Each structure stands twice: as structure tokens, then as C-alpha cells.
Amino acid sequence: MWETSGVFAPKNDPEAKTLPAGRQAFTIIMPPPNANDPLHIGHAMYVVEDILIRYHRMRGEATLWLPGTDHAGIETQFVFEKKLKKEGKSRFDFDRKTLYNMIWDYVQKNSGIAVAQLKKLGFSPDWSRFKFTLDPQIVDLVLETFFELHKRGLVYRDLRLVNYCTRCGTGYSELEAKHEVKKDPFIYIKYGPFTIGTVRPETKFRDTALAVNPTDKRYSKHIGKTFEIMGLLGPITMTVIADPDVDPEFGTGIMKVTPAHDFHDFELGKQNNLPVTPIVDFNGKMDFSWFLSKKDIEPKYKERAERYHGLHVSKARPMMIEDLKADGLLEKIDETYEHTLSTCYRCGSVLEPLPLPQFFLSVKPMTQKALKALRDKKVKIHGPGYDKILVHWLENLKDWNISRQIVWGIRIPAWYSTKDYPNLQVTFLGNDKQLISGAVGELLKVHTLEDIRTGIQSLKAPVDAKFTLSKTSPGDNFIQETDTFDTWFSSAQWPFVTLQANKPGDFERFYPTQVMDTAYDILIFWVMRMIMMGLEMTGEVPFEHVYLHGLVRDEKGQKMSKSKGNVINPLEYVEKFGADALRMALVMSTTAGKDSNTGKDKIRGMRNFTNKVWNAGRFMSMANQSTEGKNDKDFHAHLNEVVKTITRQLDQLKVGLAAETVYNEFWHWFCDACIEQNKKGKISLKALTQGFETFLKLLHPFMPFVTEEIWDKLARKEKGLLIAAHWPTSES
RNA sequence: GGAUCCGUAGCUCAGUGGUAGAGCGUUCGGCUUACAUCCGAAAGGGCAGAGGUUCGAUACCUCUCGGAUCCACCA
Secondary structure (H helix, E strand, O other): OHHHHOOOOOOOOOOOOOOHHHOOOEEEEOOOOEOOOOOOHHHHOOHHHHHHHHHHHHOOOOEEEEOEEEOOHHHHHHHHHHHHHHOOOOHHHOOHHHHHHHHHHHHHHHHHHHHHHHHHOOOOOOHHHOEEOOOHHHHHHHHHHHHHHHHOOOEEEEEEEEEEEOOOOEEEOHHHEEEEEEEOOEEEEEEOOEEEEEOOHHHHHHOOEEEEOOOOOOOHHHOOOEEEEEEOOEEEEEEEEEOOOOOOOOOOOEEEEOOOOOHHHHHHHHHOOOOOOOOEOOOOEEOOHHHHOOOOOOHHHHHHHHHHOOOEHHHHHHHHHHHHHHOOOEEEEEOOOEEEEEEEOOOOOEOEEEEEEEEEEOOHHHHHHHHHHHHOOOOEEEOOOHHHHHHHHHHHOOOEEOEEOOOOOOEOOEEEEOOOOOOOEEEEEOOOOOEEEEEHHHHHOOOOHHHHHHHEEEEEOOOOOOOEEOOOOOOOOEEEOOOEEOHHHHHOOHHHHHHHOOOOOHHHHHOOEEEEEEEHHHHHHHHHHHHHHHHHHHOOOOEEEEEEEOOEEOOOOOEOOOOOOOOOOHHHHHHHHOHHHHHHHHHOOOOOOOOEEOOHHHHHHHHHHHHHHHHHHHHHOOOOOOOOOOOHHHHHHHHHHHHHHHHHHHHOOOHHHHHHHHHHHHHHHHHHHHHHHHHOOOOOHHHHHHHHHHHHHHHOOOOHHHHHHHHHHHOHHHHOOHHHOOOOOOOO
């Protein structure tokens, strides 16, 4: 009935109330769930949004809740690759276009599930405005944003170290790396006249300098001097440079510098003009081709380099330690050393810092605008402490790496001319389904440009390569960048692109939106970037309030995870206890920004409450018929207070508190006290009926199904659907 | 190393500058004609500790202790 009645869509009624401050509507953009995943309990927390939407709709406002789903680039490709692996295949068995289409079909097949589940939870978004992040109009707008940002000088391409997962084959932004404490042998190596300590002996072959703290008296005299040092592959020369970041207390106080494989060293290398010389490749394997291509190598060293070459770091490292021992270069090993490593948040592999040209956004101008908006209270964060966390991030944010080396996403619309770069390095899956690497010119002898454009796996354009921005090929001789945008790059634009890509006039009418509700764990990933991007592109904040709900934990307070087996499937509980019970359990007595423990007991308790509401409805038809009650006046007075309180609480986004209030007032006041008084003739039927209808309205945003059902039996014929009924007014 | 949050009844958590609340659990008594997925009654808390502000603090400030989370660095 709700869906066919059209109430989910914002009313076009010119009589729709004009809201305070000239606001035309009450709008919430739904955080898009991953299109290919079934819902988890976190999505059920969107009930906060549905409560607010239903409340404002009943207030007579033009109310829009805009739903959608997310292509979730890395997550989805990762899931799909796991599926391929089960079938004994990998992403390299398919050319780019085929792989993309396969994932597209896979996602399409699953995307209906999430939507059906949202409906089962009783959510009331306007399905006619549904958007997917890869809908053509959305992609189009995202590309335009990129062009505009480039025009404003905020886009650049640069060689940087990226946190690269050699397992997943892509780099990540600084936010996506997880940190894990690991125990690794800390090796002290004789290094010419010095001793250095390291956990990564394998990178030593391409060290470019030695660094010491300029205030360290032991070493300061060596600064600027060059030493010949005996290594595993023969003698090398090394210059000592000054670096105030070197901690004299740590290890031996002298540090090797490897710009290609360490973030700090990369920066240090820039300052000192050191070359970036990688030794680990993008598969996590040792690459000694630079050495083996030399002439006249001593057989001993040649044998070693050949042995190491192509081995994974984890295999090569112990081998090198043995060789160091054999050469008498190993001083000692500290086996107790603990340090923190970056790991892939998807697969858990250790991330390799690797040099790769990437597209970046200059964030500074955007963070400044965001900070100002926060200072001016244009955006208000609900959830204690999170406003400070957000400010801290905005003040310290580094430029945003928006390139991802995956196919599932929006391909970066930068094109390189094969005329400018005939030696552009590409990896191409040929007609014979073999991976072929080489320069464009060479490949063109056997394949057409069109073949290469669609079949290309990866392209390594030089850092300073000229590129043309265009939605389609700008000419006959262009090859498109193979990287795709970080999913968050398009998600950051979600509040305005969904409205711009929708019905004409929507953006003007519904933007800026009022509330953004999401879990606090994506405050930085998403909310911060939406504020930045919204301000940059529209000049306005994307939303006025950010409601950060907590994470839903199990009844013991443990984080839910698949490995612990304590994951709650929301739909299971909908089956068992009803959607109303689950909804109520999720918001009852919760506060913004705080985790809540939701287990069976709590949901069962709320099922009992649902039942209580139902039974009160049954009582109404057999209530005491008295037309006058001596407590009627007090009854109305208290009812008025209840309406006032709940209205105020909802206006202040205190959803958990409002749920608690309506629960207590309905059960312990209306049922326990007032119904009993009616039985004794102290409260009239008229007053009681009016009170019950008021409570049905107050309860409706929280428990839409039972309340609508009771309303259907009681009052719908005269008064229409409860979902569209008028919120009770209170006299102050 | 930096930051944030929390410490209230046995458990899980709300809450407020003016003599403490809910759910679950516990105890006792009830199939009272809406509801035993219920009703009635009861036990149980000097709101972590110390100091300060205030006429008055659980609530505001400082410190201590305890717990959680986030970020940075680690050759």
C-alpha cells in the first residue's frame, strides 16, 4: 500500500510546508550499500534515516530519501577474483573489457537482493529516484568533476611511493592501509667502516646513500664523504648525508637510504637528488635485471644475482642472510624486534611501498573550505569527539591518491598519444590469450589500436607524460589510462551527483540535504571527502547534519566478524521477531557515535513491545464506553507533554532517546495506567481513543508495520494511511 | 609519541546543574474479561577516585586510576 500510494516520493504539493530558513524540503541521501552484497546488520542501522524521514513526512514536509547502490571498486573486484580463483582462473585470463563485463553481470545478478532486503526492513526511500554509482549519468558527472578539478589546477600526476598490495595488484590511499605489529629479525650488517641495522636486507642492493643525524658526534664528521663498501654483489660507493630525522638511539644510529622502497627515504631522496631505483617489482619479487645486464660481472656475484632474481621477497631474504654470514658481513641478529607494518585491508598481505605514477588531488584548497564550513557550523557532527577528529584530519591531510589499478570502476579519462609515446609500455592480452608486454609501436605491428585499447591490462606512461582529458577517444592515436578512480572519488560526489542526475529541478530543490547518517568508521573515508568535494563543486555543504551511528556489536560487546561467527543477519531476525522489533532494538537507548550491543534478548524484548502495541489495539474495540472521565484533563495534559518531548527529541536527532521515551510512555503510562483507569471509568473512551491514535503516530516512524496495520483496522477509512497522517501537534 | 571517547543497579546501556532511570536478570504474589511475549509488588546504585567551580554536581573544570578506539613513527 505504501509503495502504490506514492507516499515515498516527495510531495509536489505547493502547500507542502515551507521549512525554517527557507528550506524547501527535508532530504537524506542514503549511503549506498555495495551492490553485490547482501545486507549486514550495519545497513539495518539506516533505520535511523527511515525514522527521521517518516517523522518529517508526517510533519507535512516535502521529504526525499534517495536510495542507491555502490559498485565498491576494490571490494567487489576482490570478491569476484576470489570467485575466479575457485574456478581455477585469474583476472589475467581475460582482457580488460571482458573482465569488466563479467563483473558487471555478476553485480547485476546480485544487486536486487540488497534492495529487496531494504524493503523488508520497512524502509521508505523514493525508489523512483534510485541510482547506481556506475549509471551512465552518474559516471558522466563524475568525469566532469574530474575535468573541472583539473581546470582548477587540483589534479596532477606524479611518481610517488604507493602502498601497493602485490597480491591484489593495486595501490591504496594512505587511509586504506591497516597496521599490524609483527616480529621480524633485525639484522646488523657490516657496512664498510660502519654497521647498519635493518629488517629489509633485500633492499640494500639499491641503497643510494647513508644518513646520519647531523648532531650525532660519532658520525657527523663523515657527512658529505664517500665510502667504498663491500656488499653481497661486490663493492659499491655510498655517500653519507645528514638527516635530522635519524634517531641516534635507534639501531646503530646510521641509516641506509632506499628511496624506491621507503616513504621517508623517498622524501629524503628528493631533497638530496637521489635516484629512485627499485629492486622489488609489482609482484613482490626481486628484480636484479639492472645488475645482470651489466658486463663483466664476477661469476660469484652473477651466480648470486641469478639465484635471487625472480624470487619473492620472503624467500630471498633468508637466502641473503645466509650469504651475508658466508661473507662475514653479518654482525648479529636481534630476533625480538617488533615493528608495525602496513597490510592490505582486504587480504592482509604486507604492503610494499613501490614507486608508481599516480593521479593525485591537491586537497589543501578543499580542506580549507571544509574547515571553514565546520567553524561556521554549516555542518554539525552528531557524535561526541568526532568533530575534533574530523578537524584534526582536515588539518593534516595529504594529497589524495585517486588512482587504482583495477578494472572495476570508472576509468580515468586521461589519454596518451601513441605519436608522442611510441615506447609507451603496455601489457596487452593478445588474441592468443597470452599476456604480451611491450611498447605500443611493437604491439601495433600485430594488433589493431582498437584491440589494444580494449584489451589492455596495464599501461605505464612516464611520470611526465602529456595527457588529454576526454570522455571518449580524442583521436585515432590515443590510448586511455588503465587506472580507475578510487571508489571514494565518486562516492565523495554522491550527494550532488545523485540529485543532478535525477529529475529536473531536484538538485535545486533538495540540495543541500539535511542529514547524512553513517557509521563513524567511514567519517574520514567518506563524510570528510563529501564535505570537501561538495563545497568545491557546488559551493555549498552537502548536508547540514552528520549523524554518526555506532557499530552494532553482539550481545557480549564483541565486534561482529565472519571469522568469529557472531554475525547477525538482519533478515533472520526480521523473520523471527519482525522488522519492527529489529528496528526498535537497533535504535532503543543508543547514542550517536557509540557502539551498541544488540543481541537476541534485546530484539526479543522489542518483539514483546510490538505485541503490546497490538494488544492495546485489540483493547480499544472493547474499551469502557464511558463518555466522560474525571481524569481526562490530566490525561490530555500528559499526552501533550509526551508529544512535545518526542517531537523535540526527534528534532534534535536524539533518535535513541525518542525511542526510549515512546516505549516507556506507551507501555508504562498509556497501557499500565490509562487503560486500567478506563476500565474503572476514570478515563473516557473518547480521550483514550484520541490518545491511542496519537501514540500510533508517535510510534509509526519506529514501528511502521504494526502501527499501520492497527491503523488500517481503526481509522484508515476516514483518515487515510498512517504513513501520510499528520504528526500530532502539541500545545506549548 | 599524538588524539578522542568511556567508567551510572548483577549484566547491557539511557539521562540530567537541584534529593537517580529503562531493558534483561533476581525475589515474592498473580492465568485480573487487551496482552503470561503478561500483570502487581520488591530487592539492588554514596553515578571510578581525589580536588576545584557553585547556594547546590553524577552532570562543568583539573588531576589520578581503569577500559576502548583512532592516528603517526619505527632504518
